Amino acid sequence: MIDDRRKLxxxxxxxxxxxxxxxxxxxxxxxxxxxxNEKIAIRxxxxxxxxxxxxxxxxLVTLNAAPNKWREVRATIIGRVLGALCxxxxxxxPMYGAGRLESRNIKEYETAARHARDCGRDDLIDCLLEMxxxxxxxxxxxxxxxxxxxxxxxxxxxxxxxxxxxxxxxxEKEVFVSSSEAPSTPMPAPASTVI
Numbered sequence: 227m228i229d230d231r232r233k234l235x236x237x238x239x240x241x242x243x244x245x246x247x248x249x250x251x252x253x254x255x256x257x258x259x260x261x262x263n264e265k266i267a268i269r270x271x272x273x274x275x276x277x278x279x280x281x282x283x284x285x286l287v288t289l290n291a292a293p294n295k296w297r298e299v300r301a302t303i304i305g306r307v308l309g310a311l312c313x314x315x316x317x318x319x320p321m322y323g324a325g326r327l328e329s330r331n332i333k334e335y336e337t338a339a340r341h342a343r344d345c346g347r348d349d350l351i352d353c354l355l356e357m358x359x360x361x362x363x364x365x366x367x368x369x370x371x372x373x374x375x376x377x378x379x380x381x382x383x384x385x386x387x388x389x390x391x392x393x394x395x396x397x398e399k400e401v402f403v404s405s406s407e408a409p410s411t412p413m414p415a416p417a418s419t420v421i
Contacts, residue, residue, distance in 0.1 A: 234341035234350075235291045238282050241334055243297035245279035247305035248272075248327065254309020255320050264371070271324075271364050278357050285350055318375050325368030326384045331361040332393070339397060355394055362390045 249272050256268035286292060312320045335358035342350040365387060372378035388396075 230341045230345035231289065231347075234338060234345055234347070235286065235289055237334065237338045237341060238286050238289070239291070239294045239297060241331075241338065242279055242282045242286065242293050243301035244331070244334075245275045245282065246298065247301035247308070248331075249275040249279065250302065250305025251308035251312070251320075252324070254306075254312040255324065257309075258312040258320070259317070267367060271367070274360055274364070278360070281353055281357065285353070288350075289347070318372065318378055321368050321371045321375070322378065322381065322383075325365055325372055328361050328365035328368060329384050329387055332358050332365060332387050334358075335361060336393060336397070340400070351397075355397060358393050359390055362387060362393065 252268055252272035252275060256265050256272060259265050259268065283293070308320075308323075335354050339351045339354035339358070342348070342354060369383065369386070372381065372383065
């Protein structure tokens with residue numbers, strides 16, 4: 227349990243700073259596009275990233291942990307640089323990079339939910355899985371946009387995540403399997419300790 231708690235904290239620290247970098251990058255991204263619908267969609271994604279950062283920060287507090295200061299500085303620099311580069315890199319590269327990143331974030335939140343379960347923090351699971359589902363929607367948006375580009379259609383894309391429904395279904399299946407493997411009756415004490 228201690229190891230899972232430590233892994234959960236490390237993953238949440240990574241996610242907390244990652245959300246900061248992503249939010250700054252998306253701010254530059256939506257400011258760089260000219261299509262009003264794209265501007266709104268990417269701005270909404272930025273808002274989701276800020277909201278996720280708030281949730282993750284609250285989780286860290288309940289775990290008596292804090293963000294990693296070095297990662298925070300690094301995330302700020304990376305996010306702002308990427309946001310600025312969106313104005314000079316053209317349209318496709320930011321869309322591609324964002325989709326690839328969001329794909330990783332899905333797995334990150336699913337893994338965090340498993341660590342939360344394994345260290346007895348069931349109260350965090352629903353929020354972590356919900357954030358994984360939102361990241362899934364972000365990935366779909368960027369994948370769709372990349373595939374609409376004439377060059378994007380020729381690119382080798384990152385692996386497509388399974389359907390959104392599998393996020394919770396696979397988690398529930400794991401919980402069911404692990405609970406069904408548990409013995410239904412208490413195990414008798416070894417003969418040498420029976421008085």
